[in-house]
Amino acid sequence: MSIEKSSDRSLSQTVKAQLALRELVLRGALNPGERVSELQMVERLGVSRTPVRMALVRLEEEGLLEAIPSGGFAVKAFSEKEVFVSIEIRGTLEGLAARLAAEHGVSRSTLLDAAECLDEIDRVIRRDMREIDLSQYVELNARFHRILIDMADSPPLARQIERASALPFASASALVPVQSRSPELHHILTVAQDQHRCVLTAIERREGSRAEAIMREHARIAHRNLERALTNQRDMDLVPGSALIKRRIRA
Amino acid sequence: MSIEKSSDRSLSQTVKAQLALRELVLRGALNPGERVSELQMVERLGVSRTPVRMALVRLEEEGLLEAIPSGGFAVKAFSEKEVFVSIEIRGTLEGLAARLAAEHGVSRSTLLDAAECLDEIDRVIRRDMREIDLSQYVELNARFHRILIDMADSPPLARQIERASALPFASASALVPVQSRSPELHHILTVAQDQHRCVLTAIERREGSRAEAIMREHARIAHRNLERALTNQRDMDLVPGSALIKRRIRA
DNA sequence: CTTTCTCTTTATGTATACAGGCTGAGCAAT
């Protein structure tokens, strides 16, 4: 009955429980608002109560669960507005990172790393109008965002961005797959990539304010993708953690 | 040997441990970088290992501790730059909150609450040039910031700001006491209060961009206060968690 | 038929026992 009875022994029980539980929540196996019973999870995950409890605490920190006043945890539900704001928060913090990078200045080698990453993205995008390997794009996109955060050279900021990106639908490349069925796919990726180029140029030229503004706007592409998914029922499957989003009734 | 053997029974052991441990860390009773042994804390706090462990995990989330790769936790040390960035993060997020509040619009009653709070601050500041009750100011200041966050009406943002303010020296009114010995005290409080007034006006008039800029600048008063404490050794005592800050050697 | 009270069940909070791994001291060998 356990999800991954034969999972890697090298991982600690706590980490195993955390991964498995997150998977259950995101998959929608647990309904939003529903209490997550420790004993039931012991049964389902095949670990004892202690690691389950640790996993619950950590997932609460991630924002996937919320504490019940009388004790224990429940699966968190998100309104559409909350999702939008979460994306805005990430964009704002990434904007701050870009500005700090521009103001402090960044080493030549790091700039080259970033530029190389963007070249690779170009190659993926331009390959063939309709045959773009999205998983490859997602990975490279995540890498570029990581480099950008490294450029700020501020552990507290990196940490905060990590927290903001912990919500499945708020991370930098979570909503990219939503575009996969769209005829505008190539268009949007082109625009996004141009923003990547521009922010890198701005950082290189020490134009902090511009770098910040670009990253903020860049995050709003995710807003558009989310909007699409919310209006096109069938695209919701492509949104990670979509089961947690309370849908409004739409006309 | 325990810090608070006879503390309130109504609080759970976990919360008790968390409060006591935080106190120990901030007081500087545990040296930065030092490992925090669970058993030693059991002895010092008078609770068993389970709540101590929970408290350790939570304090790591707060950012006061960091996980040791081989297991366990250590007291975290902060560089001056990290402290500055932490303040900048808080300011940026509060700026976002102010902008959202302005853009969404805020109910009349909430605006009145805020205005009343500011009136009270005025009364504290203007009371007598040299006899200002700082603790009262700190409390009212915190209240105004709380109202501002409520205006944004975004639980995820409130949560993130709370996290950013969890670092003792990063919260909105943590560094106010540093000014207490300064002849500029009245001057700085006047400026800060003017920013309060301006941001409220901006929100009322739906001037989102302005509201955001003001809150960002407002947070930078904390920068100034920190700078003062870093140059005036004797003022460091007034900085909460100063024991965690790695001082550079200064000429 | 509804409502309320009680009792049972089950939840979490806490303490503690046990196992495996890391660290460091002391000793031996070069």
Add this chain to the structure above:
DNA sequence: ATTGCTCAGCCTGTATACATAAAGAGAAAG
């Protein structure tokens, strides 16, 4: 004197037992 090895002590990760509080079912009364 230095370096490498072994062993002991301690520390964390995990499992589980126990106590207390909450939630739900069922029966009785209105």
